[in-house]
Amino acid sequence: MNNIQKNRLKDQAFKVWGIGCTLIGLVLLTVFIGNILIDGIARIDWSFLTSLPSRKPEKAGIYTAVMGSLWILGLTTLIAVPIGVAAAVYLEEYNAKNKLAAILEINISNLAGVPSIIYGLLGLEVFVRISGFGPSVLAGSFTLSLLILPIVIVATREAIKAVPHNIREASYGLGASKWQTIWNQVLPSASGGILTGVILALSRAVGETAPLIVVGALAYVPFAPQSILDEFSILPIQIFNWISRPQHGFIENAAAAIIILLSITFIMNGVAVYYRNKWQNKWK
């Protein structure tokens, strides 16, 4: 009996420890968010969302920053998704056990761990200077695409792996070619997982600050981008800029902007989780 009691005790102890650890994270997060909300929620109103930045905190708004972020996000998606999905399809479906595939695999995992500012430096040299795009939305999007490419590739690979092999067999058995099988069966089935991966990658990209600063996203931008070669600003940079100002009004603005940024991130993650669940249930 003694042994059983000991084990039960260990069980309980671990439960308590686990709950404690979880709660610490949650509690800290709640405190932080609570703080921000207190500081900034009052400041959020229509004029805040649609005003251009200004030297006066009461007049400053996040319009250009939000538009810049949206432009960047949109273009990054257009660049990163096709390239990432194609690379993942190649690695998973056409995977030869050859040297090229092995090299690609290793490098992709490495890329995911590279500090984001390095991407910024790369982007500055290649896209801003050498390619001549200047500190534009295009250069910023290319830079961010490189950043999130590994995430898209890995997520797509996982989604493709999750498509059961017998679906492919059935397709081949009916006389479909490899490409027909991928296009008609594998990708549609994996689309949920791919979508989830893309959304998660983008929700990370929306908050990336360092690489875009290096690329030259300006802090004071009194206009929203009109074309992909225009200069731009993004929300995180705007927040960073306001925090470093002495006026108290700007602290409020920063808090409000943080709330907007967090909301965007939470919504994107929420959508990703929703679709992931829907997709997983498809196979049941």
Add this chain to the structure above:
Amino acid sequence: MTNSKYHRDNLNQIGLEMLTLCKSQLEKSKLALLNNDSDLAEEVVFTENHINALDLKIEKDCERFLALYNPVAIDLRFIMSIRNINSDLERIADHAYGISKYVTDFNKKVPASLFQTTQFDLMWETIESMLDNVTVAYENKDVKIARKVFKKDKILDKINADSFTTIATEIKKDNALIPEALLLFSVIKKLERVGDLVKNIAEEIIFYVDAEVLKHKKKK
């Protein structure tokens, strides 16, 4: 239709064919004896080959059915009973063959009076009626009709038992009739066996349909 159903129906049909053929052999041998018709008797002897071939075919088909379809319950009883019915029918045909051989080999006309005193006609009528019963019972899976043969068989037993004294009396009356009388005596024994065999067939049909085993039991 599944293979096994097709096979079963086939076997059923062949069983019926065998039954019909044996009935006809008996009928012909009766007429051959009554009229001392050796041509008719030859026919019966000749047809014995066909009976043997059918017998072998049914055996082989039963073996195949068991091997291929692993029958259970009513299907299993069907195969078991049809094998036994087939065997009984083959023996009935054998008796018909034997009777016909008497006609071809001895060529002795049995006088009508002898037929009368031994109630020979009644024996045949009873057997024919019993055979009709089992045919209907087999075709319609009708157990009630199958049971009718048990009482009728008793008639045959009685006639057979009486035949000892009847034939002995006839021989005493007229010594010249000894070969014919003995021949008739033999045939009556055969017919009594045929009656027993038909009774067996009825038992098999009841076993097949109702799973009731009547062998070695007292029947109503």
Add this chain to the structure above:
Amino acid sequence: MAKQMEITIQNTVKKVATDPIIDESLKKTSKIEVKDVKVWYGDFMAIKDIDMKIKPNSVTAFIGPSGCGKSTFLRLFNRMNDYVDSFRMEGKIKVSGNNIYKKKVQVEELRKEIGMVFQKPNPFPKSIFENVAYGLKIQGIKDKKILNERVEKALKQADLWEEVKDDLKKSALALSGGQQQRLCIARTLAVEPSIILMDEPTSALDPISTAKIEVLINSLKEKYTIIIVTHNMQQASRISDYTAFFYMGELIEFGKTSNLFTNPEKKQTENYITGRFG
């Protein structure tokens, strides 16, 4: 003038729609011949020297203990083993006189002649209609009328039409196991092959669904040549005309099912079917 053309086009479409896609004479001579076939996976010899002739419009069963190579052998006929890296084969497999392992043979064309049904039902996660029409769409058939006709025909042949005709847009995954397998059979039939390979098609199904599919197989052999791998000997004896017994990559015995199960020629065969080993 335009009206004339329209009528001509309509008539042509009608003709094409009703022309059989497969030449009828091909069905009757879809003889399969296997000569000196050997198969390796890397260094392991999975199939050792097999000769076999399969009769058209019959059901041939492959039986044998697990790992004896019967599934590998089956997959030679539609070249599904090609996807395994270490696969290598020698010998000839001729279908209607043509060696299917010649370099110039297009595998996709081959699989339109030789269809396959797998062990676990594997419908696509799409609607019932899309599943059955898939094989036709990848051939480039777009005409809605033709697709509808072929799908209906295939579902009727697979004895599933009555159960699903009211809602072909329903997801295939909502069907029961037995229905899904019949859907997979319909999917294969829609392409109008002449030979159908079945790899343990009922081993994942309950007895009633199994019985339905066995009746289906019996009705299909009028038009198709069927080869079925089964680990259930009673199934082989129930539905097949010819049976091949495999053991450790070798073909031990091949003959009429009724002979093999009543009086097999080899002792090994008898030991296997009586359950004395394997």
